[in-house]
Amino acid sequence: MSRPKNQNYKGHGLSKGKEREQRASIRFKTTLMNTLMDVLRNRPGWVEVKDEGEWDFYWCDVSWLRENFDHTYMDEHVRISHFRNHYELTRKNYMVKNLKRFRKQLEREAGKLEAAKCDFFPKTFEMPCEYHLFVEEFRKNPGITWIMKPVARSQGKGIFLFRRLKDIMDWRKGNAGKKLTSLEAQPARSTANPSGSHDARSSDDQKEDIPVENYVAQRYIENPYLIGGRKFDLRVYVLVMSYIPLRAWLYRDGFARFSNTRFTLSSIDDQYVHLTNVAVQKTSPDYHPKKGCKWMLQRFRQYLASKHGPEAVETLFSDMDNIFIRSLQSVQKVIISDKHCFELYGYDILIDQDLKPWLLEVNASPSLTASSQEDYELKTCLLEDTLHVVDMEARLTGREKRVGGFDLMWNDGPVSREEGPPDLSGMGNFVTNTHLGCVNDRKKQLRQLFRSLQGQKKASS
Ligand SMILES: Nc1ncnc2c1ncn2[C@@H]1O[C@H](COP(=O)(O)OP(=O)(O)O)[C@@H](O)[C@H]1O
Ligand SMILES: [Mg+2]
Numbered sequence: 001m002s003r004p005k006n007q008n009y010k011g012h013g014l015s016k017g018k019e020r021e022q023r024a025s026i027r028f029k030t031t032l033m034n035t036l037m038d039v040l041r042n043r044p045g046w047v048e049v050k051d052e053g054e055w056d057f058y059w060c061d062v063s064w065l066r067e068n069f070d071h072t073y074m075d076e077h078v079r080i081s082h083f084r085n086h087y088e089l090t091r092k093n094y095m096v097k098n099l100k101r102f103r104k105q106l107e108r109e110a111g112k113l114e115a116a117k118c119d120f121f122p123k124t125f126e127m128p129c130e131y132h133l134f135v136e137e138f139r140k141n142p143g144i145t146w147i148m149k150p151v152a153r154s155q156g157k158g159i160f161l162f163r164r165l166k167d168i169m170d171w172r173k174g175n176a177g178k179k180l181t182s183l184e185a186q187p188a189r190s191t192a193n194p195s196g197s198h199d200a201r202s203s204d205d206q207k208e209d210i211p212v213e214n215y216v217a218q219r220y221i222e223n224p225y226l227i228g229g230r231k232f233d234l235r236v237y238v239l240v241m242s243y244i245p246l247r248a249w250l251y252r253d254g255f256a257r258f259s260n261t262r263f264t265l266s267s268i269d270d271q272y273v274h275l276t277n278v279a280v281q282k283t284s285p286d287y288h289p290k291k292g293c294k295w296m297l298q299r300f301r302q303y304l305a306s307k308h309g310p311e312a313v314e315t316l317f318s319d320m321d322n323i324f325i326r327s328l329q330s331v332q333k334v335i336i337s338d339k340h341c342f343e344l345y346g347y348d349i350l351i352d353q354d355l356k357p358w359l360l361e362v363n364a365s366p367s368l369t370a371s372s373q374e375d376y377e378l379k380t381c382l383l384e385d386t387l388h389v390v391d392m393e394a395r396l397t398g399r400e401k402r403v404g405g406f407d408l409m410w411n412d413g414p415v416s417r418e419e420g421p422p423d424l425s426g427m428g429n430f431v432t433n434t435h436l437g438c439v440n441d442r443k444k445q446l447r448q449l450f451r452s453l454q455g456q457k458k459a460s461s
Helices: 035-042 062-071 092-110 112-118 131-140 165-172 178-183 297-308 310-331 373-390 442-460
Strands: 026-030 046-048 057-059 124-127 146-150 160-162 215-219 232-242 247-258 294-296 343-351 357-363 406-411
Touching (some): 026 035, 035 046, 035 373, 092 124, 092 215, 092 310, 092 357, 112 310, 146 165, 160 165, 232 297, 232 310, 232 373, 247 310, 247 373, 294 373, 297 310, 310 343, 310 357, 310 406, 373 406
Parallel strands (some): 026 046, 026 057
Antiparallel strands (some): 146 160, 232 247
């Protein structure tokens, strides 16, 4: 329960133009002991609350949310770091189900061309409930590679690749063989109810802690874009402040996560070749803790521009914007909209040799643990800027299009780069206010922003 004692607080959530009194301090709580804790503890005016103390801001984990959210009273100004049913986007099976439904809806309402803009996730079947559909598809494409992923785990755990139906037969019988030790003696079960909405009680949204496991069988992208012969995927951060209306921010920085071993399709059992998760790669014998396995997105963007020219890069990054926006729209009406909630998502994007980006998954709890000094800086800046946007201090006007490293990408519609009406590119993608992998001069921007906000405040008082 969180019942702020500071009765003089009238701020957040009230109309932005109104004069607001600010709290003497902001009481925060978190269960995470990583870069987040450093950022929260260093934030001026924020004080840590332990145990059952009342809080104004809680960066909670999803298991806390599942058990407590429904019976927690929250005052107007209180903020919490997840939406109640975030798993509609962040569980692999629900994400695909929502995307498929959204694509159908677009086809009905706007035609095939519009629906085709949702073709950014590899063909996916939920197992075991779509097993028969999967087998049909499998038989149509003999010889291709598939990937099996537990719907609610992370860090590459429980994942395997296969080309023979026999591997799935074994899995179905609950007798999955050596590769599938995690599945042994775990009968698979569908948790989706017939109405298509996902029952919060039966949906275990905490990665790791699930009694029975569903999987998705997904087409494996056999032609990933390689750099130095190695596969990688991208981690991109998207901050959603509201679903109705949809208000989403894109962070300029992120990184590419490389595998340590040269890519080949001849050894599909080697996780060091095929899974780019840092948690997997850092256990590889070739891993150098100093070198790590990451490239910052700026470096990646520059590399691509030098190889393929700026236009190809613009198209790729605009295709990625399309992924962020459509995936959020696909759950817009499903996610329980609640003004107390915000969420910082970690998108996993794989790029193929045709420079097409594919959405692999969206994480509700992207890792906030730093793997190097550079990674530490990225994550602390990301979190500082997240707190600036969440704006517990009630400093913003609500009209900002940029706050530090975050650019407002969607505000109930595309946000144009310059003032004026939003323009649509020839490709039919939105040209929106995004600068992924571009210069992140956040310090300078924040200085200017807060100086001008103070100026406005003085002028109006
Ligand atoms: N369809 C796919 N094609 C190619 N590689 C994939 C595919 N799906 C996953 N991978 C690889 O496996 C890794 C883990 O998959 P992901 O869906 O992100 O699950 P996890 O929750 O375990 O991180 C990805 O980072 C990527 O390297
Ligand atoms: Mg992942």
